[in-house]
Structure formats: structure tokens, C-alpha cells
Amino acid sequence: MTKRIILRKIKKFAITTDWRRAFGGKSKGNKHLYRVVKIAMYLAKETGADIFIVEAGALLHDIALPAGDDSDYLKNKQAARKVLARFQLNDSDIEAIAECVATHEGTVKPKTPEAKIVHDADVLEKSGILGLIRHTWKMANSGQIDPEKISRRDVGKIVHHIDWRKKQLQTSAAKKLHKKIDMKLCVKKLNKITPQISKLAKKAVITENIAKIISKKLTIDQRLKLARQLSLYYLRH
Ligand SMILES: [Fe+2]
Numbered sequence: 001m002t003k004r005i006i007l008r009k010i011k012k013f014a015i016t017t018d019w020r021r022a023f024g025g026k027s028k029g030n031k032h033l034y035r036v037v038k039i040a041m042y043l044a045k046e047t048g049a050d051i052f053i054v055e056a057g058a059l060l061h062d063i064a065l066p067a068g069d070d071s072d073y074l075k076n077k078q079a080a081r082k083v084l085a086r087f088q089l090n091d092s093d094i095e096a097i098a099e100c101v102a103t104h105e106g107t108v109k110p111k112t113p114e115a116k117i118v119h120d121a122d123v124l125e126k127s128g129i130l131g132l133i134r135h136t137w138k139m140a141n142s143g144q145i146d147p148e149k150i151s152r153r154d155v156g157k158i159v160h161h162i163d164w165r166k167k168q169l170q171t172s173a174a175k176k177l178h179k180k181i182d183m184k185l186c187v188k189k190l191n192k193i194t195p196q197i198s199k200l201a202k203k204a205v206i207t208e209n210i211a212k213i214i215s216k217k218l219t220i221d222q223r224l225k226l227a228r229q230l231s232l233y234y235l236r237h
């Protein structure tokens, strides 16, 4: 089997898992994996990492989500190894891809160039207003916050996580991209839009549709930055 065919099969498996099994199928149709792959491929070209490992790692990085937790290094690694055994891959490719999956949440520092890239691509998705939507979505649908009763402390926790992830960025190429999409929202606006995001998330409204809804509450500059993140325009300009 050629690597291109293997990647096609991995893609089908990853998207099906993300849309049907993660969060009980509530995030069906979201484009996170598509964007992460594109960001990761951009970073791979900038840094000279192994493109096959990066693409496979980016596709599979959230593969442990159906089990409820994708931040634990060992659980991620085991989930990745189990999935990767389905495809005709050699042991070193399996380990290299599993390492990308295992460290993507930054709970263990990524060491290989490919793992750093997959990690950084995911951090860019957890940055700016898109990051606020995505992390609130995850918290609301994993029982970490009560979507109907978002406290200021909950909002603080979400913002703190986004800030923490930013500090874990590994590659200079990703740090440069981050500057284009980073966005500080004032506390007043955060306290206004985060409860709205969490209610929509609980109702299974996907990231991209939440973005459209909350855009009405943003300034033109904020709206433009969010649109750039969703379209990946910031990779080109
Ligand atoms: Fe994740």
C-alpha cells in the first residue's frame, strides 16, 4: 500500500471518529481536523519535518476524544497505537505518529520535529476567538462547566487555558503565525459571549456556526481575525 493510500484511509477513519464518535456525534461537520492538517503541512514545509508523519499525526491527533480524555500522554499513545495497527505501517512510523498524538495537548513537551508541529497546529486552533469558541465547546460538552451557568471563574479558567497553551508553542514559524491571530477580548465582552458560546455548544451547534452567530457581537477587527482563522487566510498573508 502506498503512503498516499494509507493517508486516505487514515483520513477517512479520523474524520468518521471526530464526527460520529467524539462527543457522541455532536461535533459532526466541524472542520477542525481539516484546518489542523493544513496548518501542520504549512509548518512542516517551513521546518523540513517528515510530511507523511506530520499529516498522519495531524489527522489522528484527537483520536482519544471518544474515550473522554485526550490530554493524557500514555492514554493518547495507546489509543494511537491501537488505531495505527489497522494500517500497513512499519513500527518506526507507528511510534513517530503516536508520539505526535500523545503530546498534542502539551501536557508532555513534544520532542520530535513532527510532534512539535502537530502540537503547534492544534495550539493555533486554540488561539484567538476561535480558541475561545473551541475550548468553551470542549468544556461544555465534557462536563467541565455547566453550560447553563457559566461563572466568571469558568470564563477565567478558559482564558487561562488558552494563555497556557500559547506559552507552549514550540516552533518559531507557529509563533509568527500566532501573532496574526492572537486577540485579547475585554473581560466584559468575554463574560457576555462565553455563556452564549457554551449554550450553543451544548445544543450541538458546531464551531463554524457558533462563529457566525457570535460575529454579530464582535468589532469589525475581531470579526476579520476570526474569519481569517476559519479560512486559514493567515497562512498566506
Ligand atoms: Fe485535543
Ligand SMILES: [Fe+2]
Residues within 6 Å of the ligand: 032, 036, 061, 062, 122
Ligand atoms: Fe485538536
